[in-house]
Amino acid sequence: MYDTIIIGAGPAGLSAAIYTSRGQLDTLVIEKGPSGGQIAMTELVENYPGFPDGDSGPNLAEAFQKQAEKFGAKVVNGTVKEIRKNGNGFIVVMDKEELETRSIICAMGADPRKLNVPGEEKNVGTGVSYCATCDGFFFRGKDVIVAGGGDAAVEEGIFLTRFANTVTIVHRRDELRATKILQQRAFDNKKIKFIWDTVITEIVSNGAIKHVILKNVKTGELREHPIHGVFIFVGHIPNTKLVKNLLELDEHDLIQVDLSMRTSVPGIFACGDCRSAAARQMVSSAGDGATAAISAIKYVDAQKAEEADKTVRA
């Protein structure tokens, strides 16, 4: 039986593993893809504190994992199929085995929803971005295009005007879904332009992004639009299907937590992008991970003491 199983080896999960393993919890981390989560696909991380010259996402992910393993955490590849309650603990169902654990730390992250157009995937990190806070700084004095029409698209579009020369918001409808006050702010901002009834059908690059191909959904007309960067804010898909029948989720399917990262089920903790109201930054996820780990250690300590007590009385 493990003391804790951490699902996901992004910054949140690996930071949690550093803390649980250093705190002597028998710790297993299960990751379905490459270690690092979204960070693994980021060329330059400039805003993780402690690295004034920045570092690459894969380098940082490797350092996190090395640190967790140094303290005894085991990191494995695999897919969790199901989580079941089992007395005071839980059973984590994998492809070919079932694992027992006293506690679970959910760190499954969320994936930005993609446009799924040609040229999108290969330009992630070199002109296509899903995070203005992360990448806006790289587009000082440049022209960028934003896909989306909800709160995130408009809010991040306004944020991007701090850096970019122009921000063009492309939306498939003829009005925004964003709240009125945000809309007004965007309309009042001289750097922001709108293209309505339009979608991006292709991102064309040649080392750097050259242009996007825009399609008017009403007329079907296609045209080239020269641009330096493409920011896509069409939602996030939290990886929380696994726990939707077990834990309380918010209206965005994110796991509800308190300030100590405890979920609605004692013994299950959540951290990083899969939890409600996350800041979606590497360092905030790592911070969450440490907090969740400390809560898990307290929980496991209490549970072991309770069991010892029962054994004595029995």
Next chain:
Amino acid sequence: MYDTIIIGAGPAGLSAAIYTSRGQLDTLVIEKGPSGGQIAMTELVENYPGFPDGDSGPNLAEAFQKQAEKFGAKVVNGTVKEIRKNGNGFIVVMDKEELETRSIICAMGADPRKLNVPGEEKNVGTGVSYCATCDGFFFRGKDVIVAGGGDAAVEEGIFLTRFANTVTIVHRRDELRATKILQQRAFDNKKIKFIWDTVITEIVSNGAIKHVILKNVKTGELREHPIHGVFIFVGHIPNTKLVKNLLELDEHDLIQVDLSMRTSVPGIFACGDCRSAAARQMVSSAGDGATAAISAIKYVDAQKAEEADKTVRA
């Protein structure tokens, strides 16, 4: 007028400054002591993710500050005397000047309460500790003494049994203040011993800690007690006096926040050890700082848009 003034240059404040300055907020950080806060006094930080071999507290603090300054944050030494509301913004009163700002990020930290006995201060980081999560790992197979009798002392004492050979809890009274269930857990733990009605009056070292001098408060008797490490859990003093009439605090005088690090006053944010329910770790403070910064940027953006709107209509 500043966009944001950050009070405190520990991990929370400097991380916030990296984010606000990179987000183009005109940012001032005010610190009354050396940069780094509690971290500045820590010889080896093993659990800040990204540094598998650990690093010294001062090194990490310097890296944080360099990164914030690289993006344009200004870090100054000084003491904030008072914070006043000023229309939509705030006035931060310093010794010799008054500064205007649109927003404030509180990152003033908390100080562990000290015993104030000879030998305590000079052995911090080399045998005297106020944090079991941080330093317990360094005492594997050793004998440690814990000062205190509240929840923290007992909980951390139990945690230390993961590493230490024996944990002796020294308490000035003849019973613990800790909750009953924690007390029972400590009494049931074979590694934990108690010395009642006793205080530590001196910590004697010679490179490493040699022994403490214990005084029975009822008989006045003094005796030497050989030990490897001294953990002191007699409370924390949050540095929140400055805001106690302005913000809602919890029962421990910590600043109440939501998951986005917003306080009870719009435009004031809080992060790190001065906020309620903090995990009191370097990475959790840094994570909080990023979260507070992102909330501050949204707030300042909204405020500027509102003002621009008023100007247009006027």
